[in-house]
Amino acid sequence: QIDLVPGAAPVARAPYRLxxxxxxxxxxQLKELSDKGFISPSSSPWGGxxxxxxxxxxxxxxxxxxxxLNKLMVKNRYPVPRIDDLFDQLQGSxxxxxxxxxxxxxxxxxxx
Numbered sequence: 183q184i185d186l187v188p189g190a191a192p193v194a195r196a197p198y199r200l201x202x203x204x205x206x207x208x209x210x211q212l213k214e215l216s217d218k219g220f221i222s223p224s225s226s227p228w229g230g231x232x233x234x235x236x237x238x239x240x241x242x243x244x245x246x247x248x249x250x251l252n253k254l255m256v257k258n259r260y261p262v263p264r265i266d267d268l269f270d271q272l273q274g275s276x277x278x279x280x281x282x283x284x285x286x287x288x289x290x291x292x293x294x
Contacts, residue, residue, distance in 0.1 A: 185256040193250040194229035204234045207242045 200208065215221045231247040272278070 184251075186254050187256060190254040192227035193254065194227060195231055195250065198231050198233050198247075200232070200234070204242065207234060208232060208244070211242075211244050 212221070216223075228251065230251065233245050233247060234242040235245060237243050
């Protein structure tokens with residue numbers, strides 16, 4: 183759930199123009215995300231704009247522009263923890279883990 187400021191109206195803009203190669207990539211990535219169950223068809227009045235960034239290897243990184251939605255969100259009242267406080271909490275630990283959130287791939291690795 184996303185908490186919105188009172189009176190916020192749905193935001194949807196005309197899509198950015200995409201090159202034919204980007205349209206093909208968009209179809210491919212949407213099908214892949216749908217097949218994995220990460221997304222599903224929607225008729226929501228809200229919309230985020232899609233654009234692509236070309237990576238060094240020539241493949242495309244899909245990005246969603248949520249700036250207009252972000253303007254309507256209620257801001258989190260709790261600040262991000264300070265890094266030195268986080269490191270203090272890790273003192274004496276022997277097992278660490280991380281989650282890779284890139285491209286919706288939640289991979290968990292453990293170091294010991």
